[in-house]
Amino acid sequence: MEEKFDVIVIGGGVIGCAAAYFLSANTSFNGSVLVVEPDPTHTHASSTLSASSLRTQFSNSLNIKISQYGYDFISHFHDLMSVNGDRPFLKFHEGGYLFLAKSDLQVEIMRQNNSVQLANNADVVLWSTSELANAFPHVNVTDIKLASYGKSGEGWFDNVGFLNGFKRKAQDLGAKFLKDEVVGFNKNKKVIESINLKSGKKICSGHFVNATGARAAKIAAYAGIDVPVAPRKRTVFVFDCENSPQGSASVNNGSLPLMVDNTGVYCRPEGSY
């Protein structure tokens, strides 16, 4: 007899694991869930390569509200994902984001964004050059006209713990995980009825979640759907700082923020290596 699940989640990164968790934890959903993931070590998954930072400094209300929901969820993550008394703490580091504006246009956009953020109760503040220099004395402020800082609700956390927390809880709630790769769909007229796996197996379902992240276009193409998503390489460097300015700030107990300069380059403290 062919194997059958009510929902098949394709991809076991953080989105796939979260989808499996939210489905399994939903008391009005009684179905079975399967997550198919070819690489449980997640070597190339965005989830484990991510900077795993959360901010409320966005330009639109929806993104701000998503982040506020995320912050609240992460604050309770260890209780929500508790399995047999094991509570996964994400070590959320509430360092805040600091955005720097140099040109008049950047200043104008920063002010517009700030009013949207304040309207959504984000805990953010705009600083003049002298206020910035006072808060973070290590920053060379000579060409900075305005700065935007998140006083709370922003920071970074353990991305691997985030993924594993969702996965473990989803499994505890009954979701199944399979190490395999989806290589195609089988359709009956226009309706997708099953997936083909690299191992040669075929598994049936009525609902499929495409959670393959940057590789989503390939899965969508199997279903005849064009999704305009393509993977792009990003590079993150880790370096030691001989004389770290960590501790020198006059705000947030001396902690340095995740600082984004006017070109989009960012840096944040990680401790020492």
Ligand SMILES: Cc1cc2nc3c(=O)[nH]c(=O)nc-3n(C[C@H](O)[C@H](O)[C@H](O)COP(=O)(O)OP(=O)(O)OC[C@H]3O[C@@H](n4cnc5c(N)ncnc54)[C@H](O)[C@@H]3O)c2cc1C
């Ligand atoms: C360098 C970097 C920094 C980032 N920083 C941040 C940040 O600070 N804050 C933030 O919010 N976001 C950040 N992101 C984005 C964030 O990490 C991603 O949006 C998120 O991790 C996407 O999760 P995902 O589960 O959709 O994708 P992924 O984690 O990529 O998971 C997709 C999974 O699908 C699997 N898969 C692929 N093909 C198949 C197939 N055919 N069959 C079955 N499975 C398949 C893959 O093996 C993979 O495990 C960053 C991303 C990167 C790369």
